[in-house]
Amino acid sequence: MTNEASPAVNIQTREGQEQLKKMGVKPIPAPDDLTRPYWDAAKRHELRIQRCTACSEYQHPPQATCEQCGGATLEWAPISGRGVIYTYIIDRRMMTPGFNEPYVVAQINPVEAPRTTVRITANIRGCELEDVYIDMPVEVFFEDVNAEVTLPQFRPTAEAKLQSRGEVRPGPAM
Numbered sequence: 001m002t003n004e005a006s007p008a009v010n011i012q013t014r015e016g017q018e019q020l021k022k023m024g025v026k027p028i029p030a031p032d033d034l035t036r037p038y039w040d041a042a043k044r045h046e047l048r049i050q051r052c053t054a055c056s057e058y059q060h061p062p063q064a065t066c067e068q069c070g071g072a073t074l075e076w077a078p079i080s081g082r083g084v085i086y087t088y089i090i091d092r093r094m095m096t097p098g099f100n101e102p103y104v105v106a107q108i109n110p111v112e113a114p115r116t117t118v119r120i121t122a123n124i125r126g127c128e129l130e131d132v133y134i135d136m137p138v139e140v141f142f143e144d145v146n147a148e149v150t151l152p153q154f155r156p157t158a159e160a161k162l163q164s165r166g167e168v169r170p171g172p173a174m
C-alpha cells in the first residue's frame, strides 16, 4: 500500500486516521501513553489490563491512577481473555467508513473482574449478529490488522448458546 508517491500513513495522528478513512480502510486504534501497553501486548497476542499494585483491583479502560484506592502504581497484568458480554450494539447503518457489513461492538467484562466496571470494547466475531446476547460467554482472539496494530477481538466460547442455529452447544460440563 505504501509507495514513494504515497508516504506511510501515521496512524498516531488525526490526519493519519482521516487518510485511512479516505482510503476505505477501517479506522484503527491510535495508542497514546496511557493505552500503549494494551496495544503492545496485543501485538504479542497477549491480553493485559491495568491492575493496582496496592489494592489488586483490575481496571479498564486505563487510567493514570487506581479508581478504587487512588494508588498511582498500576501494573499491566495478563488476563485469560475469557469473559461475558456486558452490553453491545449492532451497527447496521455502517456510519463508520471502511465497514461494509453490519457488525457488533461489545463491552466485555473479564472473568478475572466479574461484576465490576472493567470493560473491554471489541467486535464480536465468529457468530451471527442475532446470536449475540447479554452475558454471552466469549473468549479473545487476535486480529493482526497490519505490522503495527493487532486488535483483541472476541468470539463465543463453546458454552455460548447460538440461537440462530436453533441449537445449544454442549459445554464441557454437560
Ligand SMILES: [Zn+2]
Pocket (backbone or CB within 6 Å): 052, 053, 054, 055, 056, 057, 066, 067, 068, 069, 070, 071
Ligand atoms: Zn488500588
